[in-house]
Amino acid sequence: MFIEADNCTEDASVIALKFDKYMRHFHRKTKDTDGQDKPMWRTRWSAPDPQWGDATHPPVLLVFNQVGKRPALKQMEKVAALTREHWQGQAADGFHLYQGKMPIVATTLELLPEHGPAGPAFWRFGREGRQNLWDAIGNPRRDAALARRAEEARRRLAQEAAEREAQRPVCADCGQKFTDDRWKASIAVDWGRGNSHPHLCDDCKIRALEAERQTEQGRTRAPGAGAPGGRGGAGLEGRRLARTLAQLTRARPPGSARACPLLGQALVVGGGCEAGRHGQRR
Numbered sequence: 001m002f003i004e005a006d007n008c009t010e011d012a013s014v015i016a017l018k019f020d021k022y023m024r025h026f027h028r029k030t031k032d033t034d035g036q037d038k039p040m041w042r043t044r045w046s047a048p049d050p051q052w053g054d055a056t057h058p059p060v061l062l063v064f065n066q067v068g069k070r071p072a073l074k075q076m077e078k079v080a081a082l083t084r085e086h087w088q089g090q091a092a093d094g095f096h097l098y099q100g101k102m103p104i105v106a107t108t109l110e111l112l113p114e115h116g117p118a119g120p121a122f123w124r125f126g127r128e129g130r131q132n133l134w135d136a137i138g139n140p141r142r143d144a145a146l147a148r149r150a151e152e153a154r155r156r157l158a159q160e161a162a163e164r165e166a167q168r169p170v171c172a173d174c175g176q177k178f179t180d181d182r183w184k185a186s187i188a189v190d191w192g193r194g195n196s197h198p199h200l201c202d203d204c205k206i207r208a209l210e211a212e213r214q215t216e217q218g219r220t221r222a223p224g225a226g227a228p229g230g231r232g233g234a235g236l237e238g239r240r241l242a243r244t245l246a247q248l249t250r251a252r253p254p255g256s257a258r259a260c261p262l263l264g265q266a267l268v269v270g271g272g273c274e275a276g277r278h279g280q281r282r
């Protein structure tokens, strides 16, 4: 922050000219250590990083000391009117943005000891009433509006999350809530990738599939198939045979047990054997 003192002896236009010089100074650029052009004042004084859309130049505090015969309050008003182009912000949604502007704050030597920097002793050009120093050089209405928006967004997200949670399916078997992945898979279009049992959680689905596999095996395993001494035997061939037989027995009406001449396999479940029939016909 820069400070200008005035004894109320100079004409307001002379004081206003000083702010033209401040603005020219703030516009000067120089190469920083990283080779990038930066405002020169930023390379000399530390300041908060500029905020997008509201990057102001450094504030200037104008202190009037009522020594001369010009009334201090009148001087403030005159200087404010003459320097409007340097400080006037742009109206946004319930606040102002001061992009590229210079906050000018005025006070008097009488007000300063009476209130101190934390009291309402500072008039920011363009605002109603007096504020404490930090509010005067800052943008409390913008800060409040942004905080309000952030809070609204947070509340909206929380509500959406709660609504989504209320819709989360539970497993029809164990009652456990679906994980996100299981939920996604349960409503996905099944393009033949085995996304079965959409009403069950992952664990129950695995158990159900295992139970179905065992039932299927028990149903299709014929005497001799996989049994010691049987011709089907264990292993891949045995399983393939069992599967083929299962398909055949499902396709044919139940009948009496007999041997399939082609496969050489006894059939006890169901009664038909497509391969056998074809063989017999030839």
Ligand SMILES: [Zn+2]
Pocket (backbone or CB within 6 Å): 171, 172, 173, 174, 175, 176, 200, 201, 202, 203, 204, 205
């Ligand atoms: Zn379950």
